[in-house]
Amino acid sequence: MKEDTLVVHEIYSSIQGESTFAGLPCTFVRLTGCNLRCAWCDTTQAFFGGQRMRRGEVLDRALASGTPLVELTGGEPLLQPGAIPLLRELCDAGRTVLVETSGEADVSRVDPRVHKIMDLKAPGSGESHRNRWSNLAHIGPRDEIKFVLADRADYEWMRGVIRERELTRLGCTLLASAVWGKLAPKDLVAWVLEDGLLVRVQVQLHKIIWGAEAQGV
Template identity: 80%
Template structure:
């Protein structure tokens, strides 16, 4: 059955570098494959390849690291049917489970115990036309919406979406990230303060601890 196996790029323990869980020890289960091609993507190595593994083996390896926090990421993890029962099984084992998803994939089947960290793609990504706006119906206060911004234009798009769609009424966890090396975090902070925008500015912590191009951290 398709749900019995997953194609996995890597499984490793590190710290969570983004989101409201930033800084906590976390096991990452990175799946292979993505149907988007964002201009700023920093995980293109996960587009292809990987190893097909039994779901039970993926679960065992994720649990063996001993971290309380486990994140499913990619690529785009929700493209693989086996991810949905895997997330349920991790929750059943008492883990706090995160899934990082593009905003294009349907999140309706995600176990309600899982914390969804969902992108909304700004124009600079080249994929903003792929946002699945119906996903917002499944966002609750435990979930997080992330914007990755490469320019002032991207920022203004985010500001208008936050306000026009009243996103803070769905979740207080609205994350504003800069494309590393592309947009100055200081500029982003200035704009957020000027507009009194209810978002959390965040940096990719792992890119400041290790070299930005380092994989598996």
């Protein structure tokens, strides 16, 4: 069965670099493959390659590190059928489980115990037409919506989406992140304060600690 195996790019332990869980020890299971090609993508190495592993082995390795927090990421992890039962099994094992997903993949089957961290792609990504807006029906207070912004136009797009889609009514955390090397975080902060926008501005903590080119951290 397709659900019995997963193509895995890497499994490693570090600290969480983004989201409301930033700074906490976390084990990352990075799956291979993505069907989007965002202009600013910083994990292109995960598009191809990897090792096919039995789902039970992936689960065992993710749990072996002992971190209470586990994240399934990619690429786009929800492209692989085995991701859905793996997320469920990680929850069953008592872990706090995160999934990082692009906003294009269907999140409706993700276990409700999982914290979904879902992008909404801004125009600067080149992939905003791929946003699956129906996913918003499956986002709740334990989840987070992330906007990665390359410039002022992206910021204004985010501001419009938050207001027009009434995202604050979902009860989830709204994250605003500046594309590394493209948009100065201080500019993003200034715009958020000027507009009184109810978002959490975040930086990529792992890049500050280890540098933008480091992998597996």
